[in-house]
Amino acid sequence: MVATNTKEAARRSTYVFQETLTAQDIEQIHHRCMNLLQSVGVEFPNGEALDVFEKHGVKTDGSRVYLGEDQLMKALATAPKQFTIHARTPHRSVTIGDGRPAFAPGYGAPFLVDPDTGKRTPTMEDYVNLVKLAHALPNQDMSGHLLVEPKGVPAGTSHLNMLYAHMIHSDKPFIGSAAGKRGAQHTMEMARILFGGDVGDKAVTISLINSFSPLGYSPGMLEALVEFARVRQPLVIAALMMAGSTGPITLAGVLAAQTAELLAGIALTQLISPGTPVVFGSTSTNIDMKSGALAIGSPELSQMIAAHAQLARYYKLPSRSGGALTDANYPDAQAAFESMLSLTTTVNSGIDFVLHAGGILSSFLAFSYEKFVLDDEMCGMVRRVHQGIAVDEGTLATDVIANVGPGGNYLMEMHTVERCRKEFWRPDLCDRGGLEAWMQGGRQDAVTRARARWRKLVAEHEDPPLDETTVRQLSEFVEAQTACERR
Amino acid sequence: MVATNTKEAARRSTYVFQETLTAQDIEQIHHRCMNLLQSVGVEFPNGEALDVFEKHGVKTDGSRVYLGEDQLMKALATAPKQFTIHARTPHRSVTIGDGRPAFAPGYGAPFLVDPDTGKRTPTMEDYVNLVKLAHALPNQDMSGHLLVEPKGVPAGTSHLNMLYAHMIHSDKPFIGSAAGKRGAQHTMEMARILFGGDVGDKAVTISLINSFSPLGYSPGMLEALVEFARVRQPLVIAALMMAGSTGPITLAGVLAAQTAELLAGIALTQLISPGTPVVFGSTSTNIDMKSGALAIGSPELSQMIAAHAQLARYYKLPSRSGGALTDANYPDAQAAFESMLSLTTTVNSGIDFVLHAGGILSSFLAFSYEKFVLDDEMCGMVRRVHQGIAVDEGTLATDVIANVGPGGNYLMEMHTVERCRKEFWRPDLCDRGGLEAWMQGGRQDAVTRARARWRKLVAEHEDPPLDETTVRQLSEFVEAQTACERR
Numbered sequence: 001m002v003a004t005n006t007k008e009a010a011r012r013s014t015y016v017f018q019e020t021l022t023a024q025d026i027e028q029i030h031h032r033c034m035n036l037l038q039s040v041g042v043e044f045p046n047g048e049a050l051d052v053f054e055k056h057g058v059k060t061d062g063s064r065v066y067l068g069e070d071q072l073m074k075a076l077a078t079a080p081k082q083f084t085i086h087a088r089t090p091h092r093s094v095t096i097g098d099g100r101p102a103f104a105p106g107y108g109a110p111f112l113v114d115p116d117t118g119k120r121t122p123t124m125e126d127y128v129n130l131v132k133l134a135h136a137l138p139n140q141d142m143s144g145h146l147l148v149e150p151k152g153v154p155a156g157t158s159h160l161n162m163l164y165a166h167m168i169h170s171d172k173p174f175i176g177s178a179a180g181k182r183g184a185q186h187t188m189e190m191a192r193i194l195f196g197g198d199v200g201d202k203a204v205t206i207s208l209i210n211s212f213s214p215l216g217y218s219p220g221m222l223e224a225l226v227e228f229a230r231v232r233q234p235l236v237i238a239a240l241m242m243a244g245s246t247g248p249i250t251l252a253g254v255l256a257a258q259t260a261e262l263l264a265g266i267a268l269t270q271l272i273s274p275g276t277p278v279v280f281g282s283t284s285t286n287i288d289m290k291s292g293a294l295a296i297g298s299p300e301l302s303q304m305i306a307a308h309a310q311l312a313r314y315y316k317l318p319s320r321s322g323g324a325l326t327d328a329n330y331p332d333a334q335a336a337f338e339s340m341l342s343l344t345t346t347v348n349s350g351i352d353f354v355l356h357a358g359g360i361l362s363s364f365l366a367f368s369y370e371k372f373v374l375d376d377e378m379c380g381m382v383r384r385v386h387q388g389i390a391v392d393e394g395t396l397a398t399d400v401i402a403n404v405g406p407g408g409n410y411l412m413e414m415h416t417v418e419r420c421r422k423e424f425w426r427p428d429l430c431d432r433g434g435l436e437a438w439m440q441g442g443r444q445d446a447v448t449r450a451r452a453r454w455r456k457l458v459a460e461h462e463d464p465p466l467d468e469t470t471v472r473q474l475s476e477f478v479e480a481q482t483a484c485e486r487r
Numbered sequence: 488m489v490a491t492n493t494k495e496a497a498r499r500s501t502y503v504f505q506e507t508l509t510a511q512d513i514e515q516i517h518h519r520c521m522n523l524l525q526s527v528g529v530e531f532p533n534g535e536a537l538d539v540f541e542k543h544g545v546k547t548d549g550s551r552v553y554l555g556e557d558q559l560m561k562a563l564a565t566a567p568k569q570f571t572i573h574a575r576t577p578h579r580s581v582t583i584g585d586g587r588p589a590f591a592p593g594y595g596a597p598f599l600v601d602p603d604t605g606k607r608t609p610t611m612e613d614y615v616n617l618v619k620l621a622h623a624l625p626n627q628d629m630s631g632h633l634l635v636e637p638k639g640v641p642a643g644t645s646h647l648n649m650l651y652a653h654m655i656h657s658d659k660p661f662i663g664s665a666a667g668k669r670g671a672q673h674t675m676e677m678a679r680i681l682f683g684g685d686v687g688d689k690a691v692t693i694s695l696i697n698s699f700s701p702l703g704y705s706p707g708m709l710e711a712l713v714e715f716a717r718v719r720q721p722l723v724i725a726a727l728m729m730a731g732s733t734g735p736i737t738l739a740g741v742l743a744a745q746t747a748e749l750l751a752g753i754a755l756t757q758l759i760s761p762g763t764p765v766v767f768g769s770t771s772t773n774i775d776m777k778s779g780a781l782a783i784g785s786p787e788l789s790q791m792i793a794a795h796a797q798l799a800r801y802y803k804l805p806s807r808s809g810g811a812l813t814d815a816n817y818p819d820a821q822a823a824f825e826s827m828l829s830l831t832t833t834v835n836s837g838i839d840f841v842l843h844a845g846g847i848l849s850s851f852l853a854f855s856y857e858k859f860v861l862d863d864e865m866c867g868m869v870r871r872v873h874q875g876i877a878v879d880e881g882t883l884a885t886d887v888i889a890n891v892g893p894g895g896n897y898l899m900e901m902h903t904v905e906r907c908r909k910e911f912w913r914p915d916l917c918d919r920g921g922l923e924a925w926m927q928g929g930r931q932d933a934v935t936r937a938r939a940r941w942r943k944l945v946a947e948h949e950d951p952p953l954d955e956t957t958v959r960q961l962s963e964f965v966e967a968q969t970a971c972e973r974r
Contacts, residue, residue, distance in 0.1 A: 330932055365922050391516065397737055
C-alpha cells in the first residue's frame, strides 16, 4: 500500500506556482536590467575575473564591467537548468532544478539563542551538535556549511574544522567554503580525499557567492567564484539587497538592480567554464524604516521571493531564495509565523535551493537548536502541501461513498483501514493530543518539546560509516593546513 | 505620496492563485459528485425544504433528495458571483467575491485559553471583550458571531445577547445566528431595528449553515437556511468533513462527497429565492490516525483549502475555507506556524470569505485573546503579500540606480525619503528591535507583547456612535424575547 495523497513525481513538470509579477512586469524588469548592465556596469575587483571578461570581448573600465545583452544572454545559455550535487552515499545526492525544493540549514549566524541564557556565543561543540542535528533531521537535504560561526577556533582556518565536521558526522551533501581562494581550494582538496580522488566534472559540493550590493562583488568572493568555476563546481550567486539602503526603496527597483548584478556574476561563471552549475539567488528584502534594520520577517521578503522565482524561470536558471526567516529573537509565535510565511512562499513559488530552511533567528544574527527542529517540521509540512492531491479511481472512492451513504462513518471501511497508516503526513513534534491532555501534561509549549527532540537526536547520533584511511587523511589535511596557516 | 508597493486594485481580476488540482482532476471530481447527487442523494430532514425541492420537480424519497445535473446547474446559475454585506457604517461594508479576502474572527469555541490558567470557561464579559477586540483589530473585516460560547447566559437565548453585543460595540458587519428558525428570525428582527426598518433585498448579515456530513443536513440548520433564504440574506453553506471518519480517507473522495452535499444545499437556497447570496464553504481536513482527533493544523487542511478554492471557481461561486487554524493549545510556535500555513494558503488560493481568521486554538475547542491579536498581525502580512509588487517607471527607479551606482547607498536619496513612510508594511506587534534590545528588554516573547496589546485595545475601546432610540429598542427586544423564551 502506497500513500495516495501525493502525486509529486507526476506533478514536477506541471506545478502551478504562486506568481506575483505579470509577463509585462517581467519584460520591464528585464529591459531595465539590460540597460543597467550596459550603461552603469558592475564592479568586479579581481584581475582574473576582468581578464576573463576582456578575453570574451566584454567592455571593461578599471574594475567596472559593461555587458551587452547579447553577450550576457549567450553566456547564460550555457548554464544548466538542473544538476545533481553528489553525496558520498549516493541516495543522499540532491538534484537542484527538478521542481522539488532542496532544504539546507541556516548559514552564518554569529550567535546562538537558547531558552536558558538567551543570546550566547557558539562553540565548536555547538557546531558539531548542529552538524549532527542537520544529519538527523528528516527534511534537511543538505548538511550545510557555516551553520554558526564557532568561537575558540582560529577564524583563518575555521573553515577546515567545519568542512571536516560535515564530512565526518554526515553523509548528506555539504556546502563548500567561500572564504577566498584558500577556502575554495581547501574545500576541493578535502572533497577529493572524501570521494577518493579526482572528482572530474562531478559536482560534489555547492558554494555561496554573495554579491556586494549595489552592483558589485567583493575581492574575496570573486576569488572563490573563479576557483570553483574553474573546476565546474556549483555556485549560488546571491544578492541580499536591502530596499531603502543598499537598494532602491521600491521592490521593482531592487529586482532590476539585483538581477543585473546577479546575471553579471552568473555570466562570469559561464565564461570561465561553460556549463558550470549555477543558481540565481536572492534574499533581498526591505529595511524597517523605524530602525533601519534588515527585515527578513516582512511580507516584502515573501513578495521578493515569489518575484525572484519568476525571474529565474524567465532566465531558465535554477533559483535560490527564502528559507524559514524571522526577525524574532526567540522561537515564539512571531518567529514561527514569519518563518512559515517565507518558507511556504519559497516552496509555492518554485524556488529550487532553499538555504536557511532551519534554525535562523534575529534577522540572521542568531541560530537556535529549538528553532532548527521546529523549522524542519515546517519543511515537512510545506513539502507535503506542495505534493498535491492524487485524483484517481481509488482516491475518488465513489463506491465507498455510496456504500457508507448519508449519516454513515468511514472509520471501519476497508478503504480506510488499508490506507490509514500511510495516507496522511505524520508530525514529529506537533501536538495533536488535545486540550485536556495538554492541561494534564503540564501545559508544555513547542519550545519545550523541540528541546527534548534535538537533545535526543544529538545524543543518539552515530557517524555514518567512513573508512579509517579517509578519516585519517582528512584529519591530517586539516592539521597540516592549520599548522601551515599559523606560520 | 501613496505607497507604490501594492497594486491590489489593478490585480483583482488577474490574480495567479496557488492551485493543486489539474483541470482534469476537477472534471473527474465534478463527474463523481453529479453521480452521487443522482444515485445516492442527500438528506434534507425538513418539510419546507422537501416541499421546495418537490415543487421544482426534484426527485425525493422520504427526506432523501436526488438532484439531476441539469436541475442542479440551473439552480446554481442564479447564485451571484459577488455580493456586499452592508454595515451600519457604510465604509465598513464588505464585498465577498471581488478577489479581496474578507477576514472574520474564530467561531464556536467552548473554551478560552489564557497564559495564567490555561483552559477556562468564557464568560459574557469575555465575549464582550472579544467583540471589542474584533472591532479594534485592523485586519478583521467582520465582527463575527459565536466568538466563544459564553457561560452564565441561558443557552436558549444567548444568541440574543451575542447579537446585541455586536450591534452595540461594533459597526463592522456581523454574522447572524443559525440557531434554528428562531435564531434566524431574531437576527433579522434585530437587523431591522439596527438599520431602521425593512432591509428589503439588502444583505445586512451573513450566516453559517453547516452540513451534517456525510451527505446530509440537520433539522435545525435547515430551519435557519430556509428562513434566511426567504429574505435573501447571505448564507455560507459549509462542510467540515473529516477524512477517515465522516468522509473517505482520501482527499479526492472528500472533495467529491462534500461538493455533492454543499451543492445540494446551495441549490436549495436558490430554489427558495433565486439570487440569494451564497458561499461555497469547507474546512474539511483529515483526522489524526493515532488519536482519531480532528487535525486542523495539518498540511492536508491546506491541500483541501487550495482544492476547494479551485472548485469554487469552477462552479462560479464565492468560497469560504481555511483561516488561522491549529491543533496547538497555546499561542506558541506550533500554533503560529500551523495557523500561518493555513492562512496564507487560504489567501493565495483565492478564498473569498475567511472565517476563523483569528483566535482559534485546540482544533476549534478554544479561543485565545493573545492568539487573536497575533493572528490579526498575520492577516495583515498575508494580505500585503497578496497585493503584489507595483512595476512602473517610478518603482523601477532606473535613474536612481544609475545615480547611486555600484557601492553606493540609497538611504538619503529623494526617491527613498519621499516614500519611506508608506512604502512598506508596518508591524503592530512583530519585534524588529534586534537581539541586543531583546536581551536588555527582559527577553519578552510574542505572547507577552500580544497580551499587552489586547488589554490596551479593550481598555481604550469606545462604542461607535448609535442613536439612543435604536439602542433602547434593541435592548427592549432582547429583554422581551428572553422573557418570552423563559416562560
